[in-house]
Amino acid sequence: MNDFRDPEEVRELVKRCQQRPVLEDDWSKLWSRIHPFVCWRVWHMMNATAQREMDDTVQDIFLKLFNSLPGYDPERAPLLTYLNYIVSSVIYDRWRREEKEKDTTAPLETEVLRLAERVGAATPGDVLADAAGRIVESITDPLKLAIVRDLMDGVDVQVICERHRVKQYFVYGVRRECIERVREVLAGLNPSGN
Numbered sequence: 001m002n003d004f005r006d007p008e009e010v011r012e013l014v015k016r017c018q019q020r021p022v023l024e025d026d027w028s029k030l031w032s033r034i035h036p037f038v039c040w041r042v043w044h045m046m047n048a049t050a051q052r053e054m055d056d057t058v059q060d061i062f063l064k065l066f067n068s069l070p071g072y073d074p075e076r077a078p079l080l081t082y083l084n085y086i087v088s089s090v091i092y093d094r095w096r097r098e099e100k101e102k103d104t105t106a107p108l109e110t111e112v113l114r115l116a117e118r119v120g121a122a123t124p125g126d127v128l129a130d131a132a133g134r135i136v137e138s139i140t141d142p143l144k145l146a147i148v149r150d151l152m153d154g155v156d157v158q159v160i161c162e163r164h165r166v167k168q169y170f171v172y173g174v175r176r177e178c179i180e181r182v183r184e185v186l187a188g189l190n191p192s193g194n
Contacts, residue, residue, distance in 0.1 A: 010030070010033060010079065011074065011079075013026055013029055013030040013033070014030065014069070014072070014074065014079060017030050017069055018069050018070045018072065019070075020070065022066075027066070031062065034065075034079075034083060035058075037080070037083060038058055038061055038062075038083065038087060039054075039058060041083070041084065041087045042054055042057050042058055042061070042087060042091065045087065045088070045091050045169065046091065046173055047170060047173035047174070047177070053176065053180075057090060057091060057094060060090045060094070061086055061087055061090045064086055064089070064090055065083070065086050068086065091169075092169075095169060095172055098172075098176075099172070132152075132182070134185065135178065135181045135182060135185060136148060136149070136152075138181070143164060143166070144174050144177075146164060147160055147164060147166070147170075147171055147174045148174060148178055150163070150164075151171075151174075151175055151178070157171050157172075
């Protein structure tokens with residue numbers, strides 16, 4: 001999962017990367033050491049949602065780490081703690097930004113219809129309903145399936161969290177995963193790519 005087998009070498013790399021300008025070779029070595037941990041942590045927190053979204057998040061973490069590393073103090077926290085803080089911070093910021101951009105009270109079904117309209121899919125409601133049905137049928141995890149059904153019924157996220165004993169970020173992850181599947185289905189229905 002991580003490559004911190006030689007903590008002294010990692011400490012030296014961190015010290016060299018804290019100095020500006022950073023030598024590309026030093027930064028590449030440090031990133032190659034921590035990249036597997038960052039990817040694992042992003043995958044774990046985001047519940048294995050769309051690969052593109054995960055790649056974008058890892059890139060945001062890369063930039064935040066690069067920019068904030070000069071202020072890192074190894075006496076205050078170990079590197080893994082600092083990395084966990086950066087990863088969590090980037091993911092939570094991303095989720096907050098996404099939630100501000102959309103009406104969080106809208107049920108998933110409404111959001112799916114908006115998405116169909118936005119991509120210009122001239123799909124009658126029954127075709128969209130059929131696509132949504134295929135997506136729901138493809139969910140094999142009973143917990144995720146129950147959450148998706150609740151979202152489609154317009155149940156409040158807090159109620160879903162209490163009902164299924166899960167955290168908000170898990171519900172939002174399931175919602176994003178479902179929206180990505182809808183995008184894929186709509187792309188198949190709309191070959192022009194509009």
